[in-house]
Amino acid sequence: MEPREQAPAATVVVPTHRGAHRLPLLLDALAAQRVDEPWEVVVVVDGPDAATDAALAHAPRELPLVVVHRAASTGVAAALNAGTEAARGRVVIRCDDDLTPAPDMVRRHLAHHVGDEPVGVVGPTRDVLPDGPYARAYGRAATERSVAGVLAAPEAEVWRHWAAHTSVRRDVLEAVGGYDADFSYREDSELGLRLHRHGVRLVVDPDLVLPHRGAPADARTKVARAWVSGASEVLFAQRHPDTVTAAPPRPHGAAARAWSGAVGALAATMPTHASAARLGSVVDRLLTVLPTRPAGRVVALAVEAAARAGRRHGSPQQRAYRAQKDVELEGEARRAGGPQR
Structure with a gap:
């Protein structure tokens, strides 16, 4: 009898919409992850897009990649729910397509979910801005204030910062009903509030700050x-x-x-x-x-x-x-x- 395939410890869910220009850097960073346990990446393509399919076709071969195609784009919340449905990992890590994770990202998230206590992990994001008048006058200082605010948030207020880079057990995510697909913005902190009220302990990990390449540049x-x-x-x-x-x-x-x-x-x-x-x-x-x-x-x-x-x-x-x-x-x-x- 052949041994059964071991279920992944984690699934990284990546929602993408017209993200062909974003994906190569992210996919390379995910392929460089140092993880001792089985894990997978589920990329949800939110609406048909040939350029995105081409970018995914050139993903590193060693990347444990699953691609989910949605017939039409109905927003990031619905795409994230589709990714959760396809996920097999015990822990679901959200990582938006404009982030660049360090090689220990998956491992650090998993370390928070070793016990039975339901925990939600927030990894802050730091905007990477092209040089220009906006970045010099406002953008760079604003992102530093934002990161500092997330890191200093009291536990009862961490839900407000549930955003593009987070993790929680899949059974907990399903128990609260996933993302509310009526939202186009703030779908993330709305979920964070429901997790908080469900009794999930939400924490911010200062070692999980990721560069964010999709910030406003003007x-x-x-x-x-x-x-x-x-x-x-x-x-x-x-x-x-x-x-x-x-x-x-x-x-x-x-x-x-x-x-x-x-x-x-x-x-x-x-x-x-x-x-x-x-x-x-x-x-x-x-x-x-x-x-x-x-x-x-x-x-x-x-x-x-x-x-x-x-x-x-x-x-x-x-x-x-x-x-x-x-x-x-x-x-x-x-x-x-x-x-x-």
């Missing part, structure tokens, strides 16, 4: 994304009304009140996602003439105002906001010299 993209991120909170509030807080107290001090007033006034000029993108384009032009410090303040003001406008004017129907991701992918592919549409 103010137009950042401001437009801030608007749709704010809009996603409308659906989040419907799903979890108990998370909606009362209006924040009136800012103390003249400077804080002036800033809040400026944010409110600027938010009033952005009733739509398109208006936020237009404002971002204006900011990009300003970045070419302003000194670095005031330029950073201008970007911060526009981003905060766009998020507030999205919360005020956004719709719980998030399908329309998927176009933002397509615009971002077009820009990435153009910079990378990859296929465009």
Whole structure:
């Protein structure tokens, strides 16, 4: 009798949509993993794409790769659920296609799941930005603040940082119902909240910080994304009304009140996602003439105002906001010299 194949200890689930320009670097990094136990990679191709299929066909031969094709793209949450359904590993590791894991990534995740206690692991991501006015004025400092904030998050707030690089046991993920496919943004932290309420202990591993290659590279993209991120909170509030807080107290001090007033006034000029993108384009032009410090303040003001406008004017129907991701992918592919549409 032939021995039964040993089930994988972990499945790395990679959702990808028009990600041909992203995948080669990720696949090479996954092929370099040093793991003593059996493991696998499930790449979910979210909608037909010949360029993505070609990139996967050139994946390193030693990579334990499974490819799942979805007949139509319905968003990252549905793609992640499809990846979980196909996974055979005890632990499911989410790793988005624009991340670059170190060789010990899978091993470090598995180490957190040795016992019976249900644990969810967050690996923070650090944006890798091309040099330019946006990166110098705002982007690089913003990503460092973001990473520091994730690393310092109290245990009760870690769910807010459940994002592109996480792990949890597959049975636990299935028990809470997986990702909510109605979300186009914030599908990750919404799942994190349900895991937290299910009794899963969520932790942040500072040794699992990964480079993130898909971050906004200009103010137009950042401001437009801030608007749709704010809009996603409308659906989040419907799903979890108990998370909606009362209006924040009136800012103390003249400077804080002036800033809040400026944010409110600027938010009033952005009733739509398109208006936020237009404002971002204006900011990009300003970045070419302003000194670095005031330029950073201008970007911060526009981003905060766009998020507030999205919360005020956004719709719980998030399908329309998927176009933002397509615009971002077009820009990435153009910079990378990859296929465009």
